[in-house]
Amino acid sequence: MDTNALVEGILGGNRRALARAISHVEANTAAGREVLARLYARTGHAQVVGITGSAGAGKSTLVGAIAREQRKRGRTVGIVAVDPSSPFSHGAILGDRIRMQDLTSDDGVFLRSMASRGNLGGLSEAATGVADLLDAAHFDVVLIETVGAGQDEVEVANAAGTTVLVANPGGGDEVQSMKAGLMEVAQIMVVNKADLAGADTAMTQLRALLSIADLGPWVPPILKAVARTAEGVPELVDAIDKHQEFIRGSEHAHEERRKHAQRQVIAIARAILHREALSTANASGAIAALVEEVAERTRDPRSAAEELLETVRREWASQGERE
Amino acid sequence: MTTQARPIRVLIAKPGLDGHDRGAKVVARALRDAGMEVIYTGIRQTPQMIAEAALQEDVQVVGLSILSGAHLELFPRVVQELKSRGVDDVLLFAGGIIPNDDVDAIRTIGFQGVFGPGTDTNDIIAFVRDNAPNRA
Ligand SMILES: Nc1nc2c(ncn2[C@@H]2O[C@H](COP(=O)(O)OP(=O)(O)OP(=O)(O)O)[C@@H](O)[C@H]2O)c(=O)[nH]1
């Protein structure tokens, strides 16, 4: 399929075109970038929701439950489930469909599994792009599942309009560690597995953390859910709607859109810069010698890094002159 | 601007009613360790679910694992569901318990690889690497 076929297919509801375009965006091909550029004006209709939290928190089960609730409300749902690639083999086993089997037979749902591919900040760019494709394909709701473990995942959360942080009872330490970054990007907190002991304690801990967080005009609600039985899920969907109204309809709408756009532009620019600088540095062959010097302690890492960047700047400047 | 190398994407599914997925998981892990992205759907998949997952995940390869003996009934239906969705360029392979007498029939409907119990996973990896269609 060429880019015209992809663009027209997506706008016309062709699922195969959508699936192909997602592969292009995921691999950051020229065709993928062109499709995104052409479709961007057709996005902005979907509510894009990030679901994040630690491994095993019940994110996939919750995403399935949210999707079912949204279907009951007559909305179509696109889902992106991101799992880490193996740092050794670069392969991945993507098993999120297991918890959403029934949704596979529903025309109003499209589910795509994505491996993080450890690609230099490119995950956030890719996940944002895939969400945009689903948005342009007229899905009313886009759900992005990521494990909330590192910078990449925080950036994926940033790509969403509304981010839901999933915590568990008895995860006192886990709740503590969430302070680092995730608290600030989540607009809704949910204690999942509330059928287990300790849910109220976890809610109290979250409340205490929120009370010292640096909040804007939106105060994140703290909810309870049992994803397995869908208990608390209608209330969660109500809370998501409320936040979407806040970012779209309220006096804050323009400011929220601007902040969101700024986060996206900066995240993508950072990813491109990172990739291009490293690729120039690698091509120049400067890294190996500098690394050797640091390993031998004949040079300190900071000055080696500066020297490396100086090489990159010189290389870019001479490329500029040649053009 | 560089384009990242794309790992081969493979769907591993278990059609039919048998609930043993040990073999399917061994294959999934072996392909993962060989650098592929494996979408594992779990047990008791209908042909529609398998074909729809293959479409949505845009995989190059679909591997079916079956122990129940219903392969001659289910595999043609998977092929048909794939075709009706326009998914006509995936590499198909099958594993599990498939009597020798049935292998030809399964190859004829498009399964290029048929692997019995005790197959070395390296053979499956090599088969997938050598035959997976390229994606432009
Ligand atoms: N008791 C209880 N268990 C749950 C609940 N929700 C999910 N689980 C279980 O928690 C386990 C992990 O669920 P998943 O939905 O796969 O969790 P996840 O966060 O997507 O996991 P990863 O994607 O691997 O990080 C499964 O065994 C679920 O059945 C719940 O509300 N209560």
Ligand SMILES: [Mg+2]
């Ligand atoms: Mg999951």
